[in-house]
Amino acid sequence: MARTTTLEPPPESTLRTGTPRKHEEIAESLTQDILVGQYRTGERLPSERDLAARFEANRGAVREAMKKLEQLGLASIHQGGARVCAVQDASLDVVSHLLAIGEVPDEDLADEIMQVFTALITLAAEATVRRATDAQIAAIRARLEPLLRGTSNRTANSIARFELMRSIMQTSGNLVCQIIARSLFLQFVPRMAPLESLVELDLDAQRRFAEELDTALAARNVAGVRSAFESMSHFNREVAKRAFAALKAREAAGASPIRSTAP
Known part of the structure:
Protein backbone atom coordinates (compact mmCIF):
# COMPACT_ATOMS: atom_id res chain seq x y z
CA MET A 1 0.00 0.00 0.00
CA ALA A 90 33.37 32.18 23.56
CA SER A 91 34.51 30.18 20.53
CA LEU A 92 36.91 31.43 17.87
CA ASP A 93 33.92 32.04 15.57
CA VAL A 94 33.03 35.10 17.65
CA VAL A 95 36.00 36.97 16.17
CA SER A 96 34.13 37.46 12.88
CA HIS A 97 31.20 38.99 14.79
CA LEU A 98 33.54 41.31 16.71
CA LEU A 99 35.08 42.42 13.42
CA ALA A 100 31.63 43.15 11.99
CA ILE A 101 30.87 45.84 14.58
CA GLY A 102 31.11 49.27 12.98
CA GLU A 103 32.30 50.34 9.55
CA VAL A 104 35.86 49.32 10.43
CA PRO A 105 37.14 47.10 13.27
CA ASP A 106 37.87 48.44 16.72
CA GLU A 107 41.48 49.65 16.85
CA ASP A 108 42.46 47.56 19.88
CA LEU A 109 40.84 44.46 18.41
CA ALA A 110 42.72 44.98 15.15
CA ASP A 111 46.03 45.29 17.01
CA GLU A 112 45.35 42.11 18.98
CA ILE A 113 44.56 40.15 15.82
CA MET A 114 47.75 41.41 14.17
CA GLN A 115 49.78 40.24 17.15
CA VAL A 116 48.17 36.79 17.09
CA PHE A 117 48.68 36.42 13.36
CA THR A 118 52.34 37.39 13.71
CA ALA A 119 52.79 34.75 16.42
CA LEU A 120 51.22 32.12 14.14
CA ILE A 121 53.25 32.96 11.05
CA THR A 122 56.44 33.16 13.13
CA LEU A 123 55.75 29.71 14.58
CA ALA A 124 55.18 28.36 11.07
CA ALA A 125 58.30 30.03 9.71
CA GLU A 126 60.49 28.58 12.46
CA ALA A 127 59.12 25.11 11.73
CA THR A 128 59.70 25.67 8.02
CA VAL A 129 63.35 26.58 8.53
CA ARG A 130 63.89 23.42 10.55
CA ARG A 131 62.06 20.92 8.33
CA ALA A 132 61.92 22.28 4.77
CA THR A 133 64.03 20.87 1.94
CA ASP A 134 66.41 23.13 0.06
CA ALA A 135 63.94 23.19 -2.83
CA GLN A 136 61.13 24.31 -0.55
CA ILE A 137 63.28 27.07 0.95
CA ALA A 138 64.16 28.21 -2.56
CA ALA A 139 60.46 28.31 -3.49
CA ILE A 140 59.65 30.48 -0.48
CA ARG A 141 62.53 32.82 -1.26
CA ALA A 142 61.14 33.16 -4.78
CA ARG A 143 57.91 34.43 -3.23
CA LEU A 144 59.93 37.29 -1.75
CA GLU A 145 61.00 38.62 -5.16
CA PRO A 146 57.99 40.95 -5.69
CA LEU A 147 58.54 42.44 -2.23
CA LEU A 148 62.25 42.86 -2.85
CA ARG A 149 61.56 44.67 -6.12
CA GLY A 150 58.78 46.75 -4.60
CA THR A 151 55.49 47.60 -6.26
CA SER A 152 53.20 50.53 -5.60
CA ASN A 153 50.22 48.55 -6.87
CA ARG A 154 48.26 47.75 -3.71
CA THR A 155 46.54 44.70 -5.16
CA ALA A 156 49.77 43.18 -6.44
CA ASN A 157 51.45 43.99 -3.14
CA SER A 158 48.70 42.30 -1.13
CA ILE A 159 48.78 39.21 -3.35
CA ALA A 160 52.56 38.93 -2.99
CA ARG A 161 52.35 39.08 0.81
CA PHE A 162 49.48 36.58 0.92
CA GLU A 163 51.33 34.10 -1.32
CA LEU A 164 54.45 34.40 0.84
CA MET A 165 52.49 33.71 4.03
CA ARG A 166 50.58 30.83 2.47
CA SER A 167 53.80 29.24 1.19
CA ILE A 168 55.37 29.40 4.65
CA MET A 169 52.25 28.05 6.34
CA GLN A 170 51.91 25.12 3.95
CA THR A 171 55.57 24.20 4.18
CA SER A 172 55.49 24.27 7.99
CA GLY A 173 53.23 21.21 8.09
CA ASN A 174 51.38 22.64 11.11
CA LEU A 175 47.74 22.05 10.16
CA VAL A 176 46.19 23.73 13.20
CA CYS A 177 48.36 26.80 12.69
CA GLN A 178 47.30 26.94 9.03
CA ILE A 179 43.59 26.70 9.79
CA ILE A 180 43.59 29.36 12.51
CA ALA A 181 45.82 31.75 10.57
CA ARG A 182 43.81 31.41 7.37
CA SER A 183 40.54 31.95 9.24
CA LEU A 184 41.83 35.12 10.91
CA PHE A 185 43.41 36.41 7.71
CA LEU A 186 40.30 35.97 5.54
CA GLN A 187 38.07 37.63 8.15
CA PHE A 188 40.44 40.44 9.06
CA VAL A 189 41.89 41.71 5.78
CA PRO A 190 38.59 42.61 4.04
CA ARG A 191 37.44 44.53 7.11
CA MET A 192 40.68 46.55 7.18
CA ALA A 193 40.60 47.31 3.44
CA PRO A 194 38.78 50.69 3.83
CA LEU A 195 41.74 51.99 5.86
CA GLU A 196 44.36 51.21 3.21
CA SER A 197 43.74 54.38 1.23
CA LEU A 198 44.52 56.50 4.30
CA VAL A 199 48.22 55.60 4.42
CA GLU A 200 50.97 55.38 1.82
CA LEU A 201 52.80 52.14 1.11
CA ASP A 202 56.28 52.24 2.65
CA LEU A 203 58.11 50.23 0.02
CA ASP A 204 61.53 50.85 1.59
CA ALA A 205 60.45 49.38 4.95
CA GLN A 206 58.83 46.44 3.19
CA ARG A 207 62.00 45.83 1.17
CA ARG A 208 64.11 45.84 4.33
CA PHE A 209 61.85 43.20 5.88
CA ALA A 210 62.04 41.09 2.73
CA GLU A 211 65.83 41.32 2.67
CA GLU A 212 66.09 40.38 6.36
CA LEU A 213 63.80 37.38 5.87
CA ASP A 214 65.54 36.28 2.69
CA THR A 215 68.93 36.30 4.43
CA ALA A 216 67.58 34.33 7.39
CA LEU A 217 65.91 31.74 5.15
CA ALA A 218 69.05 31.26 3.07
CA ALA A 219 71.07 30.60 6.23
CA ARG A 220 68.27 28.60 7.91
CA ASN A 221 68.65 30.97 10.81
CA VAL A 222 65.69 30.46 13.17
CA ALA A 223 66.54 33.50 15.30
CA GLY A 224 66.91 35.58 12.15
CA VAL A 225 63.49 34.50 10.89
CA ARG A 226 61.95 35.37 14.24
CA SER A 227 63.61 38.79 14.17
CA ALA A 228 62.37 39.45 10.63
CA PHE A 229 58.76 38.77 11.54
CA GLU A 230 59.07 40.86 14.69
CA SER A 231 60.21 43.72 12.47
CA MET A 232 57.32 43.10 10.10
CA SER A 233 54.84 43.04 12.99
CA HIS A 234 56.13 46.34 14.39
CA PHE A 235 55.94 47.90 10.92
CA ASN A 236 52.39 46.64 10.22
CA ARG A 237 51.08 47.72 13.60
CA GLU A 238 52.54 51.20 13.20
CA VAL A 239 50.94 51.49 9.76
CA ALA A 240 47.59 50.46 11.26
CA LYS A 241 47.95 53.06 14.03
CA ARG A 242 48.59 55.77 11.45
CA ALA A 243 45.57 54.63 9.45
CA PHE A 244 43.27 54.76 12.47
CA ALA A 245 44.66 58.19 13.42
CA ALA A 246 43.97 59.43 9.89
CA LEU A 247 40.44 58.03 10.09
CA LYS A 248 39.79 59.87 13.37
CA ALA A 249 41.13 63.11 11.86
CA ARG A 250 38.91 62.62 8.84
CA GLU A 251 35.85 62.08 11.01
CA ALA A 252 36.72 65.11 13.16
CA ALA A 253 36.85 67.21 9.99
CA GLY A 254 33.34 66.11 9.11
CA ALA A 255 34.27 64.02 6.08
CA SER A 256 31.96 61.28 4.86
CA PRO A 257 32.45 58.03 6.78
CA ILE A 258 34.44 55.26 5.16
CA ARG A 259 32.22 52.40 4.10
CA SER A 260 33.33 48.81 4.35
CA THR A 261 32.84 46.61 1.30
CA ALA A 262 33.25 43.45 3.34
CA PRO A 263 30.26 41.10 3.42
Whole structure:
Protein backbone atom coordinates (compact mmCIF):
# COMPACT_ATOMS: atom_id res chain seq x y z
CA MET A 1 0.00 0.00 0.00
CA ALA A 2 1.33 3.40 -0.92
CA ARG A 3 2.29 5.60 1.97
CA THR A 4 0.40 8.84 2.38
CA THR A 5 1.91 12.01 3.72
CA THR A 6 0.39 15.15 5.10
CA LEU A 7 1.26 18.24 3.11
CA GLU A 8 2.96 20.81 5.28
CA PRO A 9 4.10 24.32 4.49
CA PRO A 10 7.78 24.59 3.56
CA PRO A 11 10.24 25.54 6.31
CA GLU A 12 10.40 29.22 7.03
CA SER A 13 13.99 29.36 5.74
CA THR A 14 12.96 28.28 2.22
CA LEU A 15 10.59 31.22 1.97
CA ARG A 16 13.47 33.68 2.32
CA THR A 17 15.61 32.94 -0.68
CA GLY A 18 18.45 35.45 -0.95
CA THR A 19 17.93 36.83 2.56
CA PRO A 20 19.10 35.64 5.98
CA ARG A 21 16.90 32.99 7.51
CA LYS A 22 14.89 34.23 10.46
CA HIS A 23 16.83 32.31 13.12
CA GLU A 24 20.10 33.66 11.67
CA GLU A 25 18.73 37.19 11.79
CA ILE A 26 17.75 36.74 15.43
CA ALA A 27 21.08 35.14 16.37
CA GLU A 28 23.10 37.86 14.65
CA SER A 29 21.12 40.64 16.30
CA LEU A 30 21.46 39.11 19.77
CA THR A 31 25.15 38.40 19.19
CA GLN A 32 25.79 42.04 18.34
CA ASP A 33 23.77 43.14 21.39
CA ILE A 34 25.89 40.94 23.65
CA LEU A 35 29.20 42.00 22.12
CA VAL A 36 28.48 45.73 22.43
CA GLY A 37 27.50 45.26 26.08
CA GLN A 38 23.73 45.63 25.90
CA TYR A 39 23.51 42.42 27.92
CA ARG A 40 26.00 41.79 30.71
CA THR A 41 27.60 38.48 31.67
CA GLY A 42 25.15 36.41 33.69
CA GLU A 43 22.15 38.48 32.63
CA ARG A 44 19.06 36.64 31.42
CA LEU A 45 18.17 37.09 27.74
CA PRO A 46 14.58 37.95 26.76
CA SER A 47 12.08 35.08 26.80
CA GLU A 48 11.14 33.10 23.72
CA ARG A 49 7.79 34.89 23.67
CA ASP A 50 9.37 38.35 23.82
CA LEU A 51 11.93 37.53 21.13
CA ALA A 52 9.27 36.00 18.88
CA ALA A 53 7.25 39.20 19.16
CA ARG A 54 10.29 41.45 18.64
CA PHE A 55 11.42 39.68 15.48
CA GLU A 56 7.95 38.64 14.25
CA ALA A 57 9.08 35.02 14.26
CA ASN A 58 7.82 31.72 15.54
CA ARG A 59 9.29 30.14 18.66
CA GLY A 60 11.05 27.48 16.60
CA ALA A 61 13.17 30.18 14.96
CA VAL A 62 13.93 31.69 18.36
CA ARG A 63 15.05 28.32 19.72
CA GLU A 64 17.33 27.80 16.71
CA ALA A 65 18.84 31.24 17.32
CA MET A 66 19.48 30.36 20.95
CA LYS A 67 21.24 27.16 19.89
CA LYS A 68 23.48 29.28 17.66
CA LEU A 69 24.36 31.57 20.57
CA GLU A 70 25.14 28.51 22.69
CA GLN A 71 27.41 27.13 19.95
CA LEU A 72 29.24 30.45 19.85
CA GLY A 73 29.70 30.25 23.60
CA LEU A 74 27.82 33.49 24.19
CA ALA A 75 24.86 32.04 26.03
CA SER A 76 24.01 29.06 28.21
CA ILE A 77 20.53 27.60 27.94
CA HIS A 78 18.79 26.37 31.07
CA GLN A 79 15.27 25.46 31.98
CA GLY A 80 13.45 28.73 32.22
CA GLY A 81 15.68 30.76 29.92
CA ALA A 82 19.14 31.61 28.62
CA ARG A 83 21.88 33.61 30.28
CA VAL A 84 24.79 35.51 28.77
CA CYS A 85 28.27 33.99 29.05
CA ALA A 86 31.56 35.88 29.24
CA VAL A 87 32.91 36.79 25.81
CA GLN A 88 36.32 35.52 26.94
CA ASP A 89 34.85 32.01 27.07
CA ALA A 90 33.37 32.18 23.56
CA SER A 91 34.51 30.18 20.53
CA LEU A 92 36.91 31.43 17.87
CA ASP A 93 33.92 32.04 15.57
CA VAL A 94 33.03 35.10 17.65
CA VAL A 95 36.00 36.97 16.17
CA SER A 96 34.13 37.46 12.88
CA HIS A 97 31.20 38.99 14.79
CA LEU A 98 33.54 41.31 16.71
CA LEU A 99 35.08 42.42 13.42
CA ALA A 100 31.63 43.15 11.99
CA ILE A 101 30.87 45.84 14.58
CA GLY A 102 31.11 49.27 12.98
CA GLU A 103 32.30 50.34 9.55
CA VAL A 104 35.86 49.32 10.43
CA PRO A 105 37.14 47.10 13.27
CA ASP A 106 37.87 48.44 16.72
CA GLU A 107 41.48 49.65 16.85
CA ASP A 108 42.46 47.56 19.88
CA LEU A 109 40.84 44.46 18.41
CA ALA A 110 42.72 44.98 15.15
CA ASP A 111 46.03 45.29 17.01
CA GLU A 112 45.35 42.11 18.98
CA ILE A 113 44.56 40.15 15.82
CA MET A 114 47.75 41.41 14.17
CA GLN A 115 49.78 40.24 17.15
CA VAL A 116 48.17 36.79 17.09
CA PHE A 117 48.68 36.42 13.36
CA THR A 118 52.34 37.39 13.71
CA ALA A 119 52.79 34.75 16.42
CA LEU A 120 51.22 32.12 14.14
CA ILE A 121 53.25 32.96 11.05
CA THR A 122 56.44 33.16 13.13
CA LEU A 123 55.75 29.71 14.58
CA ALA A 124 55.18 28.36 11.07
CA ALA A 125 58.30 30.03 9.71
CA GLU A 126 60.49 28.58 12.46
CA ALA A 127 59.12 25.11 11.73
CA THR A 128 59.70 25.67 8.02
CA VAL A 129 63.35 26.58 8.53
CA ARG A 130 63.89 23.42 10.55
CA ARG A 131 62.06 20.92 8.33
CA ALA A 132 61.92 22.28 4.77
CA THR A 133 64.03 20.87 1.94
CA ASP A 134 66.41 23.13 0.06
CA ALA A 135 63.94 23.19 -2.83
CA GLN A 136 61.13 24.31 -0.55
CA ILE A 137 63.28 27.07 0.95
CA ALA A 138 64.16 28.21 -2.56
CA ALA A 139 60.46 28.31 -3.49
CA ILE A 140 59.65 30.48 -0.48
CA ARG A 141 62.53 32.82 -1.26
CA ALA A 142 61.14 33.16 -4.78
CA ARG A 143 57.91 34.43 -3.23
CA LEU A 144 59.93 37.29 -1.75
CA GLU A 145 61.00 38.62 -5.16
CA PRO A 146 57.99 40.95 -5.69
CA LEU A 147 58.54 42.44 -2.23
CA LEU A 148 62.25 42.86 -2.85
CA ARG A 149 61.56 44.67 -6.12
CA GLY A 150 58.78 46.75 -4.60
CA THR A 151 55.49 47.60 -6.26
CA SER A 152 53.20 50.53 -5.60
CA ASN A 153 50.22 48.55 -6.87
CA ARG A 154 48.26 47.75 -3.71
CA THR A 155 46.54 44.70 -5.16
CA ALA A 156 49.77 43.18 -6.44
CA ASN A 157 51.45 43.99 -3.14
CA SER A 158 48.70 42.30 -1.13
CA ILE A 159 48.78 39.21 -3.35
CA ALA A 160 52.56 38.93 -2.99
CA ARG A 161 52.35 39.08 0.81
CA PHE A 162 49.48 36.58 0.92
CA GLU A 163 51.33 34.10 -1.32
CA LEU A 164 54.45 34.40 0.84
CA MET A 165 52.49 33.71 4.03
CA ARG A 166 50.58 30.83 2.47
CA SER A 167 53.80 29.24 1.19
CA ILE A 168 55.37 29.40 4.65
CA MET A 169 52.25 28.05 6.34
CA GLN A 170 51.91 25.12 3.95
CA THR A 171 55.57 24.20 4.18
CA SER A 172 55.49 24.27 7.99
CA GLY A 173 53.23 21.21 8.09
CA ASN A 174 51.38 22.64 11.11
CA LEU A 175 47.74 22.05 10.16
CA VAL A 176 46.19 23.73 13.20
CA CYS A 177 48.36 26.80 12.69
CA GLN A 178 47.30 26.94 9.03
CA ILE A 179 43.59 26.70 9.79
CA ILE A 180 43.59 29.36 12.51
CA ALA A 181 45.82 31.75 10.57
CA ARG A 182 43.81 31.41 7.37
CA SER A 183 40.54 31.95 9.24
CA LEU A 184 41.83 35.12 10.91
CA PHE A 185 43.41 36.41 7.71
CA LEU A 186 40.30 35.97 5.54
CA GLN A 187 38.07 37.63 8.15
CA PHE A 188 40.44 40.44 9.06
CA VAL A 189 41.89 41.71 5.78
CA PRO A 190 38.59 42.61 4.04
CA ARG A 191 37.44 44.53 7.11
CA MET A 192 40.68 46.55 7.18
CA ALA A 193 40.60 47.31 3.44
CA PRO A 194 38.78 50.69 3.83
CA LEU A 195 41.74 51.99 5.86
CA GLU A 196 44.36 51.21 3.21
CA SER A 197 43.74 54.38 1.23
CA LEU A 198 44.52 56.50 4.30
CA VAL A 199 48.22 55.60 4.42
CA GLU A 200 50.97 55.38 1.82
CA LEU A 201 52.80 52.14 1.11
CA ASP A 202 56.28 52.24 2.65
CA LEU A 203 58.11 50.23 0.02
CA ASP A 204 61.53 50.85 1.59
CA ALA A 205 60.45 49.38 4.95
CA GLN A 206 58.83 46.44 3.19
CA ARG A 207 62.00 45.83 1.17
CA ARG A 208 64.11 45.84 4.33
CA PHE A 209 61.85 43.20 5.88
CA ALA A 210 62.04 41.09 2.73
CA GLU A 211 65.83 41.32 2.67
CA GLU A 212 66.09 40.38 6.36
CA LEU A 213 63.80 37.38 5.87
CA ASP A 214 65.54 36.28 2.69
CA THR A 215 68.93 36.30 4.43
CA ALA A 216 67.58 34.33 7.39
CA LEU A 217 65.91 31.74 5.15
CA ALA A 218 69.05 31.26 3.07
CA ALA A 219 71.07 30.60 6.23
CA ARG A 220 68.27 28.60 7.91
CA ASN A 221 68.65 30.97 10.81
CA VAL A 222 65.69 30.46 13.17
CA ALA A 223 66.54 33.50 15.30
CA GLY A 224 66.91 35.58 12.15
CA VAL A 225 63.49 34.50 10.89
CA ARG A 226 61.95 35.37 14.24
CA SER A 227 63.61 38.79 14.17
CA ALA A 228 62.37 39.45 10.63
CA PHE A 229 58.76 38.77 11.54
CA GLU A 230 59.07 40.86 14.69
CA SER A 231 60.21 43.72 12.47
CA MET A 232 57.32 43.10 10.10
CA SER A 233 54.84 43.04 12.99
CA HIS A 234 56.13 46.34 14.39
CA PHE A 235 55.94 47.90 10.92
CA ASN A 236 52.39 46.64 10.22
CA ARG A 237 51.08 47.72 13.60
CA GLU A 238 52.54 51.20 13.20
CA VAL A 239 50.94 51.49 9.76
CA ALA A 240 47.59 50.46 11.26
CA LYS A 241 47.95 53.06 14.03
CA ARG A 242 48.59 55.77 11.45
CA ALA A 243 45.57 54.63 9.45
CA PHE A 244 43.27 54.76 12.47
CA ALA A 245 44.66 58.19 13.42
CA ALA A 246 43.97 59.43 9.89
CA LEU A 247 40.44 58.03 10.09
CA LYS A 248 39.79 59.87 13.37
CA ALA A 249 41.13 63.11 11.86
CA ARG A 250 38.91 62.62 8.84
CA GLU A 251 35.85 62.08 11.01
CA ALA A 252 36.72 65.11 13.16
CA ALA A 253 36.85 67.21 9.99
CA GLY A 254 33.34 66.11 9.11
CA ALA A 255 34.27 64.02 6.08
CA SER A 256 31.96 61.28 4.86
CA PRO A 257 32.45 58.03 6.78
CA ILE A 258 34.44 55.26 5.16
CA ARG A 259 32.22 52.40 4.10
CA SER A 260 33.33 48.81 4.35
CA THR A 261 32.84 46.61 1.30
CA ALA A 262 33.25 43.45 3.34
CA PRO A 263 30.26 41.10 3.42
